Amino acid sequence: MDTEIRFLQILEDDFLELAEADATQTTARAKRRRRGTWIGAVAGIAVLAFGIGTLTGGGLLGQQARRAAEATSVVGVGQGSQPRAPALLPAPQPANAGALPVARHALSGAGSTSGAALPDATAATPPLTDLSKIVRDGSIALTIPDGSFNDRFARVIAIARQGGGFVLSSQTQGASSGSLTLRVPSAAFDQTLVRLRALGVPTSSTVTGKDVTAQYVDYQAHLKVLESRRSVLLRLMSRATTIGETIAVENELNDVQLQIDQIEGQLRFLDDQVAQATIDVQLLEQHARSTIVAPGDIQNPSLGRALQRAVQGFLAVLATVVVGLGYLVPVAVLAGIVLLIVMLVRRRDLGAT
């Protein structure tokens, strides 16, 4: 600086230092601003995507909402899980087809058995309509008028008996709320649910059906093979000439018999599950509503359950955002193209001037 005044020279040095410090801060501030802009943009896009995902009913949230609506409407018209049945019926076909290779594999593994067992196993396959083995469960939570708990409790038991079923377990909390687990014949499942709904105001209800047809057919096929093998072994036993041969065949026979017993037990269990449906009933008087949220929460309150729900919730939000992004990406690409064209046109205009 061209001056003799020392004060101005000192001041110039001070401003130089300030400018350098400010430049460093400006760079850091710009970086922070850029980072903040990016974070803001990503958050904004995520929120936008979430909004779009929710509006379009995508993601798990939408699915859950639809599922809940379906479950309510099914019970609401008193038809139980009938609308679900067509979806479950086709399942036995691939399962049945899959059962054959299993049967063949079991035969080849039998070694000394003749191929005669194969046509038997195939011929014994029951017709398609008999294959539907569905285990049905239901739960219903009812809000009942104050002071009517004992009456409604007794009427639930009566409804179970009326449908040919029984009360598997029951639990009461005070004289205003309680829960019962009913076992009723599958044929009476829907009718029982309709009768239960009439006892109060349903706050939640679910009906689930578990298709065990494939499992059942597998067991049946395996059983046929084992029975064939047992008859072959019995024939071999009668032809055994030495003690060694007799013992070897008998050991083999014992193994086969054990497996047959196990499979028959499994089939009986599945038959029982299919024949009898389980219904959880939650009764709650009006004034006690706030204390209980849902039957599942009361029966199994646990940290693991809470964690599981948290993970499901996280994934549900994530899925909704992903669905929303699916809608956003094409729009963003179009906007980018338009922006690019505008920038190119402006640059050309600037170049011309």
Place this chain on the structure above:
Amino acid sequence: MDERTDAQLLLASRAEPAAFVEVYRRHAEDLLRYFARRTLDPEAAAELTAETFAEAFASRRNYRDTGANGVAWLYGIARHQLGHFFRSGRVDAAARKKIGLPPTDLPLEDYERIEDLVDFAPIRAALAEALTTLPDDQREALRLRVIDALPYPEVADRLQCAEATARQRVSRGLRRLALVLQEEGISMTAEVE
């Protein structure tokens, strides 16, 4: 040598603070003269110069190029600072604190150099009259320094005091004199713009 105009430099200084220093180099001495002629006080003029540039540095992001020379914006701040000085009798330090500018005492040799920036010739008569309103010690110091144009060591000899005391008396006397002249509407010089 930076070829950019003041306005361009001020605009550039938002992202490139060093550009502001170039504005300072171009106008610091003129601004100091501007303040010295109006306050007649080297200390106050130096402080006002520092405060004006500090304020300009702190608010340079608010500068808008309206087509006028960028220096007009700088003198707008200067007039504001000067008005505050005449109203309150002291120089504001808010902007210097805000940007962290360290305080600097005016070096002794600068008193004369700053006074040299002020051309007292046109107002010598008015000064002589205004001098009668000052306390005796300040009036005598000013008479020796401004009217007789003696150097400070000699002023100190005549007053039989230290040179720093002589400077202080002259400085305070000038500041008071400037206020008196301001009240009487006597302009020291045309504004530097």
